[in-house]
Amino acid sequence: MARDVSFFDQLGSLLAQEREAEKARLAALAQSLTLHEREEHGLSVLDLESIEEEVGLGGRFLVTLGRADRRPLPTRLHNGDLVAVLPRRAEVKEPARALISRATATRIQLAFDRSPPPYVHEGLLRLDVVPNDVTYDRLRAGLQRIKALDKGAERHKREVVLGNEPPRFDKPREFEPTRPLNPEQQDATARALAAEDFFLVHGPPGTGKSTVLAEVAAQAVADGKRLLCTAASNAAVDHLLDLCLDKGLRAIRVGHPARVAARLQEHTLDIVVESHPDRAVSRDLFDEAFSLLGYARRQRSQGRSRERFANARASTTEAKGMLDEARALERKAVKSVLANADVICVTLSSLDSGVLAGQQFDLALLDEATQATEPLALLGFLRAPRVILAGDPQQLPPTVLSQEAAKAGLGVSLFERLLKDHGDGVKRMLREQYRMNARIMDFPSREMYGGELRAHPSIADRTLDAVLTPGADVDAPPVLYLDTAGKGFDEEVEPTTRSLFNPGEAGLVEARVRALLAAGLAPRELAVITPYSAQAHQLRERIEALSPEVEVDTVDAFQGREKDAIIVSLTRSNSEGQLGFLTDLRRMNVALTRARRHLFVVGDSATLSGHPFYARFVEGTQTHGGYRSAWEWPDAQDT
């Protein structure tokens, strides 16, 4: 499909639509809520005061807030959130803005780019979460940059992205893998290494998409290439960092340490820079500068006198000079740490946050690419001539709030669009999976992957029995469907969120968790997932009491994860056969492909079976001895 550069403007207007949708959602919530309700919904925090002030990396002003009585704070604010900082009771015309740089149970640390206004140090404060325009601005700027690529190789890149010119490939060369790969993985790695523009690795669940990316990284670095590892989420970037470290590569994670998994924090730029000699000198300079600024403030506030003002002015000038010098040293330290790394790992949205300005790479790896919106993924294309995208278009797409923007194209990832524009020749699908018992794999394979998945013999027959207490008496074939039809377990609507829950089903799930744990299943090898956040909430309350180690989450949050046993609570049960977003089969595909040994699905076949996918699922369990009715299910008696 031929496109001209106005395509990037269209994407820009979809982004604007999405930003409006996000603002409207926050505004609607804010309007309908009192200040205290805002606090309950995590939109405000009240009654805070300044406890501590210091200077962080980049000379940012860090102010730690807490409550006078040290009461725990509502914990819903997150690092990286943008907040407006206001006096608790007075109005101000232009409230100061800051980013949350650390949030603990009792304290919130704010990072101000400029010296904060006096009211921040002086009385009770309130924080309001504000929609963060920074990411949108970066995405829009990225689109403009890619649109402007108009010469030679850069123009070619733009035309490839637009689908107007085919991507080029070098001749695949032989390489010695760092670990045994199956033939599809070997081929995917070779083609990724030979790609001169981009290549797509299609990795259905458990097929070794990460294994391929890790191999590409190791081979590319061995070839002297400088590598960018990126993805939309912090968790995915952490995963890439793990893979690189496993291969012995020198990798640095750029991003706020508080957003990085604890075990990986020592690899963050901020922490590594701390031990650089230039940073030690800059720290001393910052300390000195800030004590001088404090001295100047005291001089000014201790009454009017020419001498005091002169002192204050001189100290301020001296402090500013020191701050400049400190920042320059710090930049030098940062540059040297980055230059020493083979691989930089960073989220797509933080790529343009400053430290990496102007940095180019030889190759970029973009993981979970089918979960990134196209404008976000394009930021990766601006940093490297070659990009390898890994993902699975049969799993969940990017999250987009505006239905119209999603329909008009923002809901389609760059991975999917490139595949559509350039055809199957630009991708390799991995088919052998190393996660699921063959029975668990069969249904999603047939429904979503044209029946092409294979279970590696080492895992094809693994069952739950093997990890339970020997002799434990529990009914646990690889796939078990528990049908609640006719039990009257109707779904209900949670009024504030409009999300659904189903108490009857939750009771069955709780009983099942109890039975599996009693049979000796390790709690960390069991997870309960459901499409609906209200049901997840209900289930979490019940199951936390049994064992806090059993994870309970929405299907969306569990993408990319796996456990020996997974319980799926489908929740929907109504006389109209309404299935809502259960009809998005990509969500169901994720739900049905998380279990290694035992998949337990509970739902109402009377509601579900109007949809052919669910009808076939239920029928399949009947054919293979995995169907049970709640009428004869022993655990149902407990509920």
Ligand SMILES: Nc1ncnc2c1ncn2[C@@H]1O[C@H](COP(=O)(O)OP(=O)(O)OP(=O)(O)O)[C@@H](O)[C@H]1O
């Ligand atoms: N060729 C192989 N031989 C043996 N085991 C393999 C091979 N490739 C991958 N595995 C194993 O399969 C498991 C899944 O691999 P990996 O994590 O790379 O999959 P993935 O496709 O990234 O998974 P996800 O669906 O979570 O994205 C890992 O334990 C990995 O070690």
